Every structure is written in C-alpha cells, then in structure tokens.
Amino acid sequence: MAIKEEQIRPNSAASLLNRKVIEGRDTTYCIVSKNVSEYHFIVPFDLSEEERVEVGQIFSIKDQGLTFLARVLNIEHSSNYDGHWDTTMKGTQFFDDDQIFNRVIAEPLGCINKKLEFKKSRTLPTKFASVTRAEKEEFKFLSQVMGDIEVGYLRNGSRLVEEIPVALHSEAMDHHMGVFATTGMGKSNFMKVFAASCMRLFARGESKFGLLIVDPHGEYLKGKSKDLVKGLVHLKKYREGLACYSTNKQNASDPGVEELAISESEILPQDIALLYDWSPPQRDALEAISRILDPASWLEEIQSPEGMARMMQEGFKDSTVMVLVRRIKNELGRNSYIRKRSSLANILANLQKGKVVLVDIPRMSDRSELFLLSVISRYILNEYKKDEQEGQESRKNCLITIEEAQRVLGAGSNTTRFESIAREGRKFGVGLCAITQQPKLIDKQLLSQFNTLVVMGLGDRNDRMQLEESAKQDLSSMDIEIQTLEKGEAVVSTLNIPFPVPARIHRYEDYLRRLEKEDKQESLITRGGFKPFLE
Amino acid sequence: MEEWSRLSLVAELIRDHISLDGIDRYLAETGVQKSDFVLVEPSDFAGEIFAVDGSNVSLCNWSTADVNLIRAGYAVYRGREWRRTVITFADVLLADAKLCRNMFDPYLEQFFGLEGIDLKESDLDRLSSYYRELQEYVAINDALGEAHAGDIILYDGSFDVFEPLRGALAVIFARAEEKGVALLAVAKSSSLFWGEEITLPFVQHTGMAGSRLAPEAAWYISLKDKKVDASQGRWNGQTYIVRFCGQSEHAFRVDAPIFLQGEMGSVLGKLAAYSCSAECLGYPHALFRAHRDIRITEQEGAAVRQRLMARLSQGGMPHSKIRMLMQDFHDILEMKPRI
Numbered sequence: 016m017a018i019k020e021e022q023i024r025p026n027s028a029a030s031l032l033n034r035k036v037i038e039g040r041d042t043t044y045c046i047v048s049k050n051v052s053e054y055h056f057i058v059p060f061d062l063s064e065e066e067r068v069e070v071g072q073i074f075s076i077k078d079q080g081l082t083f084l085a086r087v088l089n090i091e092h093s094s095n096y097d098g099h100w101d102t103t104m105k106g107t108q109f110f111d112d113d114q115i116f117n118r119v120i121a122e123p124l125g126c127i128n129k130k131l132e133f134k135k136s137r138t139l140p141t142k143f144a145s146v147t148r149a150e151k152e153e154f155k156f157l158s159q160v161m162g163d164i165e166v167g168y169l170r171n172g173s174r175l176v177e178e179i180p181v182a183l184h185s186e187a188m189d190h191h192m193g194v195f196a197t198t199g200m201g202k203s204n205f206m207k208v209f210a211a212s213c214m215r216l217f218a219r220g221e222s223k224f225g226l227l228i229v230d231p232h233g234e235y236l237k238g239k240s241k242d243l244v245k246g247l248v249h250l251k252k253y254r255e256g257l258a259c260y261s262t263n264k265q266n267a268s269d270p271g272v273e274e275l276a277i278s279e280s281e282i283l284p285q286d287i288a289l290l291y292d293w294s295p296p297q298r299d300a301l302e303a304i305s306r307i308l309d310p311a312s313w314l315e316e317i318q319s320p321e322g323m324a325r326m327m328q329e330g331f332k333d334s335t336v337m338v339l340v341r342r343i344k345n346e347l348g349r350n351s352y353i354r355k356r357s358s359l360a361n362i363l364a365n366l367q368k369g370k371v372v373l374v375d376i377p378r379m380s381d382r383s384e385l386f387l388l389s390v391i392s393r394y395i396l397n398e399y400k401k402d403e404q405e406g407q408e409s410r411k412n413c414l415i416t417i418e419e420a421q422r423v424l425g426a427g428s429n430t431t432r433f434e435s436i437a438r439e440g441r442k443f444g445v446g447l448c449a450i451t452q453q454p455k456l457i458d459k460q461l462l463s464q465f466n467t468l469v470v471m472g473l474g475d476r477n478d479r480m481q482l483e484e485s486a487k488q489d490l491s492s493m494d495i496e497i498q499t500l501e502k503g504e505a506v507v508s509t510l511n512i513p514f515p516v517p518a519r520i521h522r523y524e525d526y527l528r529r530l531e532k533e534d535k536q537e538s539l540i541t542r543g544g545f546k547p548f549l550e
Numbered sequence: 551m552e553e554w555s556r557l558s559l560v561a562e563l564i565r566d567h568i569s570l571d572g573i574d575r576y577l578a579e580t581g582v583q584k585s586d587f588v589l590v591e592p593s594d595f596a597g598e599i600f601a602v603d604g605s606n607v608s609l610c611n612w613s614t615a616d617v618n619l620i621r622a623g624y625a626v627y628r629g630r631e632w633r634r635t636v637i638t639f640a641d642v643l644l645a646d647a648k649l650c651r652n653m654f655d656p657y658l659e660q661f662f663g664l665e666g667i668d669l670k671e672s673d674l675d676r677l678s679s680y681y682r683e684l685q686e687y688v689a690i691n692d693a694l695g696e697a698h699a700g701d702i703i704l705y706d707g708s709f710d711v712f713e714p715l716r717g718a719l720a721v722i723f724a725r726a727e728e729k730g731v732a733l734l735a736v737a738k739s740s741s742l743f744w745g746e747e748i749t750l751p752f753v754q755h756t757g758m759a760g761s762r763l764a765p766e767a768a769w770y771i772s773l774k775d776k777k778v779d780a781s782q783g784r785w786n787g788q789t790y791i792v793r794f795c796g797q798s799e800h801a802f803r804v805d806a807p808i809f810l811q812g813e814m815g816s817v818l819g820k821l822a823a824y825s826c827s828a829e830c831l832g833y834p835h836a837l838f839r840a841h842r843d844i845r846i847t848e849q850e851g852a853a854v855r856q857r858l859m860a861r862l863s864q865g866g867m868p869h870s871k872i873r874m875l876m877q878d879f880h881d882i883l884e885m886k887p888r889i
C-alpha cells in the first residue's frame with residue numbers, strides 16, 4: 016500500500032504552525048480536585064490579614080444552577096513543584112507567584128438547588144468552578160431550617176453573619192441536649208440566652224416546653240452585679256415567662272420569687288442515698304426502708320423510737336440504723352427548705368404551662384444539690400408519666416437542666432434516675448439538658464441519644480474524641496475548629512439543621528438589651544426569621 | 551566487597567585528579583587567566599526575555615522506527631513577570647528513515663527558505679532528536695517574530711548543532727542581527743573538557759576557578775583562544791562560560807553569535823538581574839519556566855500512548871496485536887505495565 020504524501024506532509028505554512036498561547040489565567044479560588052467527599056482549591060500564599068482563609072470558614076461554589084457549600088478543614092503550603100522543593104528553597108524571591116500557593120482542603124456540606132432546597136451532595140463541582148467566601152445570600156436557606164429558640168448568629172470563620180440567626184427547635188428538646196465547653200468558655204451565658212428565648216416564646220404564647228434550671232451557683236437569677244453580668248429577672252419584658260424559687264431568704268423576699276419548699280413526704284430513701292457514701296449494710300438498710308416503713312411518712316417514722324425498732328426487727332444492726340438517722344437529721348437540719356409545704360406541684364404546673372422555672376439554690380453543697388435535683392426530677396418524671404396515661408393534651412413538654420452533668424451521667428455512676436430520664440423521658444415528653452466541661456466522662460451510649468449538641472471551645476482532646484465518636488451528626492472533621500473556638504463561639508449540631516452550624520452565641524447582656532427594645536407585637540407576627548439586631 | 555573493588559579506585563581518581571586542589575594546573579593547561587574573568591553587573595531591563603525549549607518522549611519504539619511525542623515553544627517574561635508561554639509544536643511523530651524527508655523539508659522550506667535536508671545513514675537513528683531540534687528552531691524563529699529590538703532570546707542548548715540543520719541556524723542568526731535581538735544558547739550540561747592525562751570537566755572547573763578568582767560575583771569568560779574545543783569555527787559564534795548569579799555555585803556554557811561579541815557584558819548584565827529567583831537560583835528564570843511549561847511528563851506520555859492504542863482498537867485491531875506491536879521488552883523486564 017502506498018503511503019499518501021499529504022498524510023505526513025502538510026503543504027501550507029498555516030497548517031505547519033499550530034500555535035497555542037497560554038496566558039496568565041487566575042487559577043486561585045477554583046476547584047482543582049478531589050472527590051465527592053473532599054474539595055481542594057488554591058489561594059495565594061500571601062493573602063492579606065483580612066483575606067486570609069481560616070479553618071471553619073464556609074465557601075460557596077457556584078456551578079451552573081447549583082451552589083455547593085464547603086467548610087474549610089485544613090490549609091496547606093503547596094506549589095506546582097514536586098518533591099521537597101520547600102526544603103531547598105533559597106529565600107522568598109519568587110518569580111512565579113502563580114506556581115506557589117496555599118491549598119485549601121474543604122469538606123462538602125451540601126448543595127443548594129434552584130428552588131433554594133439544601134441537600135447532601137452526591138456529586139462534585141465541575142473542575143475549575145469558582146469558589147467564593149459564602150455570604151448571607153448563600154446562607155439564606157439556613158433561615159428556613161432554623162428553629163424558634165434563638166441563641167446566636169451564624170459565624171463564618173471568625174466573621175459574624177448577623178442576618179442569619181442560629182436558633183434551636185423546640186420540637187427537638189425532648190430528644191435531649193448537651194452543652195459542652197471548657198470552663199469559662201460560656202456555658203452559663205448560653206443557658207441564659209437560651210432561657211431568655213424560652214421566656215420570650217412563652218410571652219408570645221408560643222412556648223412548647225417548660226425549662227427547669229437548678230442553679231447551685233446563684234448566677235442565673237440576678238447575675239453578678241459587680242461584673243455587670245445580668246440575670247434572668249432582668250429580662251423584664253418577658254418576665255411572665257419566668258417562675259423563680261429560691262432557698263435564699265433574701266432572694267425569696269423579692270416579689271416574684273417564691274421561697275422553695277419541699278415536703279418531707281416527697282423525699283425517698285433513694286434521694287438520701289445520693290447524699291453520702293454508704294457501706295454495703297447501710298445501703299441495704301436504706302433500700303429496705305420503703306418496704307418496712309410507710310413511704311409517705313418514713314422520714315418522721317425513722318426518727319422515732321418505733322421506727323428504729325421496726326428497722327431492727329428486720330435484722331438491721333442498731334449502729335447501722337443510727338448512722339442513717341443521724342445523717343437524715345443532719346440533712347433536715349441543714350436544708351431548711353424541707354417542710355410540710357411543697358413548691359413541687361407549683362413548679363410542675365409552671366413547667367407544664369411552658370415557663371422557665373429557675374430554682375435558685377446558692378451556696379448549696381454538691382451533694383445537696385444532687386439530692387434536690389433528684390427529688391424534683393423524679394417528681395416531674397412521675398407526674399409526666401401519669402399525665403401520659405391520663406392523656407393530658409394541653410401540658411407542654413419539659414427540659415431538665417443538669418449542671419456538671421458528668422456527676423450523674425458518667426459511665427458507671429450509680430445515679431440511675433437521670434439515666435432513666437435520658438433513656439425513657441422522651442416517651443413522656445421529658446428531656447435532659449446536660450451541661451458539662453468534661454464530655455469524656457459522660458456515658459457514650461447516653462451521649463449518642465442527644466439530638467442537639469452545643470459544642471464550645473474544648474481544649475482536651477479526649478473530650479472532643481468522645482463527642483466526635485458519639486454525636487449523631489459527624490463532627491470528627493471539625494476537630495481543629497472545635498479546638499480553636501473562642502469564648503462564646505460554638506458549633507451547633509441538631510438534627511433539624513442539615514449540618515453542624517458554626518455560631519457566635521449572643522452575649523446575654525447584649526441580647527437582653529435587644530429583647531427589651533424589640534416590639535412585642537411585631538415580633539409576634541414575624542415568627543422564625545427574626546429581625547436582625549444591628550446596633 | 552569484591553565486586554566493588556573498583557569503587558575505591560574511582561574515588562581515588564576523582565579525589566586525585568578531578569577534584570582540583572588548586573587551580574594552577576587548570577590555569578596552566580587551559581590558558582585561562584585571572585584577567586579572563588569579567589565581572590557582570592546586574593542591571594535592570596525593561597525589555598522582554600524569551601526562553602525557548604523543547605521536549606521529546608518515546609511512545610513506542612521498534613528500533614528501526616519509533617513514535618514520539620514532541621513539544622517545542624517558549625516562555626516570555628518582562629522583568630520578573632511571566633507574560634505567556636507559546637507552544638509552537640505539539641504533536642506525534644512517526645520517525646521513519648524512509649519517510650523522513652517529508653517531515654523535515656516543509657519546515658526547512660517554509661520557515662528558513664532552505665532546500666531540504668540531506669541526511670546520512672548514520673543520522674537516521676537520531677531522527678526524533680533532530681526533529682525536535684528543528685522544531686526548537688521554528689520556535690526561536692517564532693519568538694524572533696514577536697521580539698523587539700533590544701529583547702533577549704534564550705535557547706536551552708548549544709549552537710553547535712547537528713550539521714544538516716546548521717543552515718537554519720544561520721538564517722536565525724541573520725534575522726536576529728537584523729532585528730537587533732540578542733540570542734544566546736545556555737547549556738545545562740556540556741561536553742567541554744580539558745586535561746592531558748585524563749578527561750576533566752571544563753565547565754565545573756571553570757566554576758571552581760571563578761569562585762576563587764571572583765568570589766560571590768557574577769562573571770563570564772570567553773573561550774576564544776583557550777585550549778578547549780568548543781567547535782567554535784563551525785557555527786559562526788563564540789562560546790562563554792557564565793555564572794549568572796553571585797550566590798550560586800553553578801556556571802553554564804553560553805553560546806552567542808559573532809554579532810553579539812561587543813555586547814556580551816551588557817546582555818549578561820540584564821540576564822543576571824533575572825537569574826536569582828528563589829525557585830531556581832543561578833539560572834535564567836525564563837529558561838526554568840520554559841522547561842517546566844514545555845516538558846512532557848511521564849503521565850502525559852502515558853496518556854497519549856493510551857489514546858493511540860484506543861485509536862488502534864477502534865480501528866478494529868485486536869488487543870493482542872496492539873500489545874505485540876506497542877509493548878517494549880524493556881518495560882516487561884522492568885515489570886512496568888505501560889500497556
């Protein structure tokens with residue numbers, strides 16, 4: 016076969032020279048790789064202070080009709096040069112700035128379609144699709160999935176997105192909530208903001224649950240005036256949403272604060288069990304009490320000679336029973352709120368109406384606080400169980416706050432009361448709000464039942480690991496971010512919002528000022544997306 | 551170890567002869583003198599620097615003929631700023647001795663007004679290299695078309711070129727001179743040598759001598775009348791050894807056409823100002839970029855090989871046959887599954 020001449024021999028100069036010119040094309044802020052679960056884009060290596068990219072920032076990628084959102088996980092030095100070029104580098108007199116850059120590694124959050132629906136993404140953006148810092152426009156869809164309990168503003172890296180409030184869902188509250196932060200990072204502040212939003216909901220007639228806060232530090236009621244830290248009573252506009260009880264005589268003398276009382280008949284031997292470390296025989300004796308004595312009057316009975324005698328008849332040593340009695344007397348003497356009268360029915364009624372109930376017990380010891388919390392929460396759970404059977408429609412759910420929750424929800428702790436609320440409370444509309452600085456001490460299985468997590472700065476790696484391993488939403492990729500959260504910054508993970516949302520929690524005092532200013536009536540109408548507060 | 555007995559011998563040889571103790575013998579035997587080292591003063595330059603390079607990988611090879619992927623072009627800088635990279639040729643070449651005229655002649659005729667190539671039997675096994683060189687000259691020619699008087703064109707290599715292509719180079723020199731464009735070839739490696747008993751590397755030793763005689767400075771020396779063969783008579787130009795940057799250890803062979811003789815100091819001064827990038831200290835940065843932009847990477851070669859095989863397969867050729875034709879036994883020995 017003859018080889019045709021023109022196959023190899025072009026015959027015009029134009030067809031000989033096939034010139035291609037490559038000119039400077041900006042390849043920064045374009046997707047360059049990698050796959051459906053990880054996006055890479057490059058940015059100049061010498062960005063100015065305000066343009067710098069930070070871990071946790073959210074970027075948006077517009078690609079035909081879709082907008083992908085991705086969160087920065089890490090940033091690396093990188094270049095188009097192979098090998099260990101960096102280590103042989105001679106100075107920083109780069110000629111080709113376009114060849115040296117930072118590689119940003121981002122995790123896809125999902126994708127917004129034309130109808131403004133947000134979905135997890137099963138595909139990846141087109142190569143070289145352009146990347147920009149996400150602005151309020153891209154976050155708008157979030158307003159639609161936010162709930163009714165405002166706690167802060169959306170945060171993009173360290174920047175606030177004031178137009179987008181972060182708000183939790185009342186509906187999720189019986190599914191338990193956890194608030195985690197190293198000490199001083201803003202747990203109490205968060206709780207006050209949360210409570211304020213609940214009070215406001217009540218005042219508007221929109222409350223869906225009652226919130227119980229038992230405060231052993233005396234910080235929620237009036238704050239600390241010397242540090243200009245405000246308390247819940249300072250939210251005058253929505254004061255009707257708050258019911259206060261105090262063991263402190265002076266606090267209780269304020270109008271609108273009731274002196275706390277628990278009746279002896281509401282205390283069970285198991286509650287007393289929480290107060291001390293007991294020897295096995297003592298524990299046996301405690302457990303036998305409700306069998307031997309009348310459950311409604313056992314406290315009085317056991318202190319009488321007849322009661323003692325009946326215990327001894329059952330084979331308990333007098334020394335054992337003496338210890339029990341001595342400790343009980345002690346406790347009754349110390350806790351003057353134990354009387355004939357009781358506030359519990361009232362507390363319950365307020366919770367069921369959907370109010371915030373604050374039980375102020377300043378300077379109470381650790382164990383006494385647990386004791387009280389145990390009595391109140393058992394009462395509440397029992398009443399909610401009854402109501403469930405009686406089919407009470409009108410009552411609201413209830414959320415019980417536990418400070419230093421690792422004390423009662425720890426792996427192997429013997430305080431089964433709270434565990435049982437965690438496990439079965441939901442059926443009856445009772446949720447737990449566990450606050451702790453040491454999530455690593457909380458039982459993993461319990462943790463995995465929490466549907467809402469408010470994670471603030473956590474320095475301890477083990478604390479973060481524990482959360483990452485048990486959270487319902489995947490937090491593991493946010494490790495660096497959680498480690499570097501500053502005071503008041505949080506990552507909010509809740510099932511009704513499609514990805515863990517970075518937030519700046521309002522400073523309570525600022526929020527207070529804003530709520531006092533807002534128009535009660537108007538805000539009634541604009542439910543959900545609140546007007547942003549811009550001073 | 552027995553089998554390495556020669557290693558110590560070689561080490562001895564390098565220590566005793568190749569690594570110089572002093573530079574006296576070098577100066578005596580090469581005829582280079584201290585005064586030959588001319589210092590280069592880096593100077594600002596507002597014009598453009600063009601750097602021409604080419605690249606070549608084999609896709610398959612039957613010894614008698616082979617298929618190559620070839621690319622040639624140049625990068626353009628103004629000062630430290632990269633302006634663009636122009637690719638003038640990027641294509642596959644079937645290098646067959648029987649068809650070669652058809653590959654060379656149109657270019658020689660169209661771009662350089664030359665008659666056609668005259669290849670000897672012995673040239674035929676380096677066809678693809680020559681073809682790449684030809685394409686590099688086409689690239690120089692294209693750069694010349696874009697350059698303005700006073701600009702500099704650098705070529706990666708030497709002007710001591712393959713004889714049948716010398717005519718093209720002569721045309722290029724004439725055009726450069728006419729246009730007032732400086733044209734230099736900078737070689738990363740060179741076969742210059744000196745020494746009477748043993749072959750000694752000339753460029754490296756000149757570099758060492760320069761470090762002693764003109765420390766921490768940029769300099770050049772002309773090889774005119776030196777006892778080293780740079781085949782200078784053959785291509786109408788002059789060969790130099792140049793250190794572009796005082797902080798660098800490296801020196802390079804630089805070839806320049808005769809018409810530049812009087813301007814070497816000023817042209818090299820302009821280059822010296824742009825041969826100190828952090829990316830590649832001591833080398834004209836434009837050449838560094840040209841090398842990186844134009845080189846054909848291993849992956850790229852592999853991708854084109856795949857495409858070629860896909861074509862064959864679409865054309866109905868069975869896979870076993872493709873493998874038989876395209877697989878290189880070296881690859882089989884290396885256990886590299888390129889196909």
Ligand SMILES: Nc1ncnc2c1ncn2[C@@H]1O[C@H](COP(=O)(O)OP(=O)(O)OP(=O)(O)O)[C@@H](O)[C@H]1O
Nearest residue numbers: 196197198199200201202203204502503520521522
């Ligand atoms: N969202 C916030 N914005 C601004 N400042 C805040 C914020 N949250 C907390 N702070 C400040 O940090 C200080 C500590 O906050 P807070 O008492 O809430 O921490 P905490 O985690 O409850 O500490 P502890 O472990 O001691 O209970 C407060 O004085 C408050 O001013």
Ligand SMILES: [Mg+2]
Nearest residue numbers: 199202203204
């Ligand atoms: Mg606190």
